[in-house]
Amino acid sequence: MFGPFLSPLWGDVNDGLWFPQDASTFAGEVDSTFNMILWICIAFFIPIVIALAWFAIKYHQPKGGKATSRVRHNNVLEISWSVFPAFVLVIMFVRGSWGYLDQREPPTGAAEVNVQAFKWDWSMDYGNGIVSPELHAVVNQPTRLVMRSTDVIHSLYVPAFRIKRDVVPGRYNVIWFEATVASEKVSQAELDEALKDAEENHGGDFDPERYGFTRQGYTYFDLYCAEYCGRDHSQMQTVVVVHETQEDFEAWLAAANVKPEGMTDEEYGRQLYQTRGCQSCHSIDGTRLVGPSFAGLFGTTHALESGEQVTVDENYVRESILDPRAKIVAGYQAVMPSYKGQLTDEQINSLVAFIKSLNGD
Ligand code: HEC
Ligand SMILES: [Cu+2]
Known part of the structure; x- marks a missing residue:
C-alpha cells in the first residue's frame, strides 16, 4: 500500500x-x-x-556540566x-x-501557437484568426509556445509535460514540448450524456473537469497558471488536447471557430467574451476597467468623444467590435483593438446577444 x-x-x-x-x-x-x-x-x-x-546521547551532560573538549x-x-x-x-x-x-531551445520546424495570458484565462492563437482557450497539439511533433501577458505576470505550467515558464508583460517568453501520449476520444454515447448533463444541470456550462474530457470528447492534460496573479488565479486553468494525427488536429482547427452544437448565441457570446480578450477591458458587473462595463449597456444613449450622442444597438456594437475607432466613447481612450478578420459573423452576432443579455431582467 x-x-x-x-x-x-x-x-x-x-x-x-x-x-x-x-x-x-x-x-x-x-x-x-x-x-x-x-x-x-x-x-x-x-x-x-x-x-x-x-x-546527543553520548555527550549528554547533567545541567551545569563543563565542556571537556577544546578541539577548534x-x-x-x-x-x-x-x-x-x-x-x-x-x-x-x-x-x-x-x-x-x-x-x-525549440527545434526548428516546430508548430507554433501564440499564447496570451490574461486575468484570468488563456487564449491560444493558431494563426488565420483561429483562437481558442484550449491548447491543441499533435503527438510526437514539437510545438513551440510564444507567450505574452497583457496584464500581470502569469506562468504556464503543464505538469504532465514537465514544462513551466513565466509569462511576463512587455516581452515574449518561449517554451516548447513534444507530447508522447495522445488524448483519447470518448464514445459518442458518453459525450452525448455529458452534454445533456451540462445542459440540464449546469446551465450549459461544460466543465471538462467534471467529465474528464472536453466538449469535443477528448481526454486532456491540465494546464495551470503557476504564478499567483490575483482574485481568480485558482481558476486560471485550461486543457491540453494532443491529437493522434495532423488530420485530426486540422479538423479540430476547422471547427474551432464555429459555435458548438447545442450552445445558445448568448452562451457562445459569453465564452467569446472570456476567451477573446474582451474580459480584460470590459467588466460585466458595472466596474469601470480600461473600457466601459457591458452591464446594462444595451439600449442606453450616451455621449461620444466627438460630442455626439449614440444609442447602443446591434449595429453600434457590431461597429464597435470591427472598427472601434469610428466612435469613441466620451471619457475613454481609443485603445480597443479592431477585431476585423478575427471574429466570424456568427461570433459577432453571439457577442451582441451576450451583451444584450446583460441588461438585468
Ligand atoms: C484593450 C482593451 C479592450 C479590449 C480587449 C476590448 N475593448 Fe471594447 N472598448 C475598449 C475601450 C477603451 C472602449 C471605449 C473607447 C472606444 O469607444 O473605443 C471600448 C468600447 C467598446 C464598446 C462600446 C461601449 C460603449 O459604451 O459604447 C463595445 C460594444 C466594445 N468595446 C466591445 C468589445 C468586445 C465585444 C470586445 C471583445 C471581442 C472588446 N470590446 C475588447 C477597450 C477594449
Ligand atoms: Cu495567472
Missing part, C-alpha cells in the same frame, strides 16, 4: 501518484534529475540524523566536507541546466 509513495526509491516513477503522468519527451529527464537529487538528499539526511541523535580546528575534516559536497552540487547544477537549456 505504501508502494506508490516509496516508488522513487526504486525508480518506478510513472505510476501517476508520486509524479504526474509522463506525457512528453522532457518527462524522463526531469524525473530522473528529481530522483537523483532526492537520493542525494536521503543519503545525507539519514547519516546526519543518526549522528545527531547518537552524539581540523583541516582534513573541514576541507573534505567542503570539497566533496561542492562536487555533488556541481553535478546537480549540470544535470539541472541540461534540462533547463533543452526547454529553452
Whole structure:
C-alpha cells in the first residue's frame, strides 16, 4: 500500500501518484534529475540524523556540566566536507541546466501557437484568426509556445509535460514540448450524456473537469497558471488536447471557430467574451476597467468623444467590435483593438446577444 509513495526509491516513477503522468519527451529527464537529487538528499539526511541523535546521547551532560573538549580546528575534516559536497552540487547544477537549456531551445520546424495570458484565462492563437482557450497539439511533433501577458505576470505550467515558464508583460517568453501520449476520444454515447448533463444541470456550462474530457470528447492534460496573479488565479486553468494525427488536429482547427452544437448565441457570446480578450477591458458587473462595463449597456444613449450622442444597438456594437475607432466613447481612450478578420459573423452576432443579455431582467 505504501508502494506508490516509496516508488522513487526504486525508480518506478510513472505510476501517476508520486509524479504526474509522463506525457512528453522532457518527462524522463526531469524525473530522473528529481530522483537523483532526492537520493542525494536521503543519503545525507539519514547519516546526519543518526549522528545527531547518537552524539546527543553520548555527550549528554547533567545541567551545569563543563565542556571537556577544546578541539577548534581540523583541516582534513573541514576541507573534505567542503570539497566533496561542492562536487555533488556541481553535478546537480549540470544535470539541472541540461534540462533547463533543452526547454529553452525549440527545434526548428516546430508548430507554433501564440499564447496570451490574461486575468484570468488563456487564449491560444493558431494563426488565420483561429483562437481558442484550449491548447491543441499533435503527438510526437514539437510545438513551440510564444507567450505574452497583457496584464500581470502569469506562468504556464503543464505538469504532465514537465514544462513551466513565466509569462511576463512587455516581452515574449518561449517554451516548447513534444507530447508522447495522445488524448483519447470518448464514445459518442458518453459525450452525448455529458452534454445533456451540462445542459440540464449546469446551465450549459461544460466543465471538462467534471467529465474528464472536453466538449469535443477528448481526454486532456491540465494546464495551470503557476504564478499567483490575483482574485481568480485558482481558476486560471485550461486543457491540453494532443491529437493522434495532423488530420485530426486540422479538423479540430476547422471547427474551432464555429459555435458548438447545442450552445445558445448568448452562451457562445459569453465564452467569446472570456476567451477573446474582451474580459480584460470590459467588466460585466458595472466596474469601470480600461473600457466601459457591458452591464446594462444595451439600449442606453450616451455621449461620444466627438460630442455626439449614440444609442447602443446591434449595429453600434457590431461597429464597435470591427472598427472601434469610428466612435469613441466620451471619457475613454481609443485603445480597443479592431477585431476585423478575427471574429466570424456568427461570433459577432453571439457577442451582441451576450451583451444584450446583460441588461438585468
Ligand atoms: C484593450 C482593451 C479592450 C479590449 C480587449 C476590448 N475593448 Fe471594447 N472598448 C475598449 C475601450 C477603451 C472602449 C471605449 C473607447 C472606444 O469607444 O473605443 C471600448 C468600447 C467598446 C464598446 C462600446 C461601449 C460603449 O459604451 O459604447 C463595445 C460594444 C466594445 N468595446 C466591445 C468589445 C468586445 C465585444 C470586445 C471583445 C471581442 C472588446 N470590446 C475588447 C477597450 C477594449
Ligand atoms: Cu495567472
